[in-house]
Amino acid sequence: MTTNRKITLVDVSLRDGSHAVRHQFTSEQVGEVAAALANAKVPVFEVTHGDGLGGSSLQFGFSKEPELNWIRTAVEKAGESSVSVLLLPGVGTQEELRRAREVGASVVRVATHCTEADIAPQHIAMGKELGMTVCGFLMMSHMITSSDLVKQARILEDAGADVVYVVDSAGALLPDQVRDRVRALRESLTCEVGFHGHNNLGLGVANTLVAMEEGASWLDGSLCSLGAGAGNTQLEVLVAVLDRMGVETGVDLYAAMDAAEEVVKPLLPRPIVIDRDALVIGYAGVYSTFLLHARRAAEKFGVESRDILIELGRRKAVGGQEDQIIRVAYELAHQ
């Protein structure tokens, strides 16, 4: 397999991984992970509440510490690596982006549901004004066709995005569906294309390779797969596979393995595995971040978390509709 674009690996352990630890990272932990990522020469790593800047809330779950502390700490340890922040317009504000930039974040990924790119241009423009690398991040990309995704991607590129991502938030995309979407974007855009995978169907690494084969050049992953649902594409595994394929990433494989084993593994609150609930998330196309919310609601209302997740998939619930999880659990309990 060959690729003529430079591959940029992005680690999301300290952002998507925030979901898996219920946003309870301490600055000390952030510093340790950031230092290990920098030592492994991972070019970009992301640090914020799981739901991005300003995500700490009753709706999404409160962070243990103000995320600006995390970002500042990460930047101090980042060395040659760039620190990224995630921003969902409507959750994070322009002021929060400005402050993240002031403490040294240099990449912003502006995330919207895949049909709502039109809420992103102001934030993309602001990221550019602040001198940041800006990525558009089309969440739940499995929910629309490739041609509809292209229309949304064009909005992001026209607004100035340097990279537009196909985001498999539910880990529901099959390899050929990744292929179609990345190919469609690659054929229609001049900016770079990225892929962010979740491992709920066990396809994280495979789908990322398919995306790369189709020309995606920004590829996400996390150490030990630390992330929502069954976690993300496992970064140290991806690095090893790319190394075997002769694809240059600049990442030090052994340092990445050590960072996973010695720094991130001890932080895991539970094994990041494809258990019944995670599998259902991929199977039914549900937002990965709903996993722990659904488990809490299941316990509270005495119903099965799998039933809640299946029903959320049937209702096509999307990010930001966490309140629906409670509604579904309540309805199942009172059926």
Ligand SMILES: CC[C@H](O)CC(=O)C(=O)O
């Ligand atoms: C906005 C939260 C979400 O976790 C973003 C993301 O990583 C995804 O949609 O997969």
Ligand SMILES: [Mn+2]
């Ligand atoms: Mn994710």
